[in-house]
Amino acid sequence: MPIFVPFLTGAKELSIDLAEPVVILRGTAADDTKHVLQGEVSLVLTRPISVSEVNIKFVGKSYSLWPEGLGHKSNKLYHKKTIHTQSIILENFNEHTKKEGVLSAGIHRWPFQFILSNALAETIEDEMAKVFYYLTTTVHRTGKGTTKLQARQDVLILRLPNWSDTALTANSLPSSSIISDRRLEVCDAIICIEKSYVSSGTQFPIAFTISPNMKNTFIESISVLLTEKRKYKLPEFNARRIEQHDFKLSLTSFTSLLADSELTTTQAFYAQPTLRDMRRLLNVKNAHMPLDQGAFRHRLLFTLPNCVQLNHTSTYSEISIKHTLRIQIELSSPTASHRNLDPHKPPQDTVYTKVHLETPITILDCRLKEDYNTLPTYEETLLVSSLIDDDIAESKPSGFFMCPCYLEYRKKTKCSRRDWIKIRDQFSVFNDSTPPPSYESLQ
Structure with missing residues (x-):
């Protein structure tokens, strides 16, 4: 949960709020199923800033240790590479007028949704090799001497067997x-x-x-x-x-x-x-x-x-x-x-x-x-x-x-659901979908 500070301090708070902090894959990697990772990016500003673009990326990386060495000289002891990436432009001001590229003081929110394939590798936390995923959002500012704003949120991907x-x-x-x-x-x-x-x-x-x-x-x-x-x-x-x-x-x-x-x-x-x-x-x-x-x-x-x-x-x-x-x-x-x-x-x-x-x-x-x-x-x-x-x-x-990771997982999942309900009630974008039909209408 972001910490809201008084507007007189000139501070900023950029965060990523997820509907669920974990994605559950079901079945094997060959199963043709899709999963949804959704949430919203929130930005708290104490004063107006000029912005050119707001985007978010979903990145998956693998990291492995090789004590015996890699390469011709065997002097490389680890290797890290990107195994998955998706990006969404939440808002682009380049095509708009200069006035519309200014974010006013207050709270700004951008919803996002990633469609994930079941072929993704699940999170691996082995002592010699790892697979991990995270979201990173960037607010690109305009003007000399300004720095872009960034925030990161780890995403846990687990896998369960699939019942027919x-x-x-x-x-x-x-x-x-x-x-x-x-x-x-x-x-x-x-x-x-x-x-x-x-x-x-x-x-x-x-x-x-x-x-x-x-x-x-x-x-x-x-x-x-x-x-x-x-x-x-x-x-x-x-x-x-x-x-x-x-x-x-x-x-x-x-x-x-x-x-x-x-x-x-x-x-x-x-x-x-x-x-x-x-x-x-x-x-x-x-x-x-x-x-x-x-x-x-x-x-x-x-x-x-x-x-x-x-x-x-x-x-x-x-x-x-x-x-x-x-x-x-x-x-x-x-x-x-x-x-x-x-x-x-x-x-x-x-x-x-x-x-x-x-x-x-x-x-x-x-x-x-x-x-x-x-x-x-x-x-x-x-x-x-x-x-x-x-x-x-x-x-x-x-x-x-x-184990500590299980206790931390239970704490995150329970808190995230409660916080997300509050956010969803305040933000009307996620309430546009029609409710499912009742059992009486199906009968």
Whole structure:
């Protein structure tokens, strides 16, 4: 919000007020959709000034660090270039008379609107490479010894997955879960990754169902690993660098997927695993958890690394960031000649079987964790309502990492909407559009 100063001081205030400080891109860069970035430029003058032109530009730039050096002498350690630019002339006085080129003392406003393509690269804030956008407005003054007035406003561009129109008309959203069903000699394993789109710093549920097909079968270990692969490219310098980082997901809690009758029967004969037992299964290679008491059916709730460590998945060709989830289950079972031994004693000859699942997932920007990530789909509300963890239901704000960029984002979006309503009510240009038809008229 601009600060209005008394007119007697001779001060000036130039600012850019946006309807929304963030642009949400939906779907992939190949989707033919358009987005609107609109607002107005306001200028507070304490005395009249002569002006030749008022314009505004929307600029996107990329910045990358190259410690190994660029160029023939490898003496250039960074590179910055413009990847997008749009400009609008808000007012031009060159064709008018000299009297009309004078802006009087008071408040002057110019509305603007940019049409943005879905092919734009989203904002990237990696430690080695960045993509950022901003608006800059310039008031060109006339006369000797005068300087032009300028103001800048950063613009945040985020990307969300796009749901089809057919799914919306069917009153449901497509399921974003990933299910893998494996039929092996030693067991039948079903792995359900409930979310293929998830923000950094949030909770990440995975359901495991492991049904043994033979006696004396043990789960030795379960490994859940998230891999981030970064590719940096500069075609003009023929430079390329690849980095890979692995993150072992930490377990927050778990719940049993057994029915009430099965859970009661199981508890009467066998002790249910504790959180300590489950963490040992995830961190030790020889946990030796028996499956003689029945199938292993549990929903494990992991916590993803926060935005300080993990980047969001990107679509920009020169700064490509992709994520892969790797799950591996190792089981042990006796050989054919030792299958009839005492089930309470481990067999002497053991066969180890591995169940491996590798799938790409999309990590969303951390600032989208409340708007998108914590809202369940229609199917999840019906099917997994009894399995939702108490920590999510009772304390939603603590269900994810409250990073500084998320708090700043929420502060800006809430304040900008309130301020923009005041501006829109005072400025009649934005009230010229006809309202949408009522539901009664459509029926």
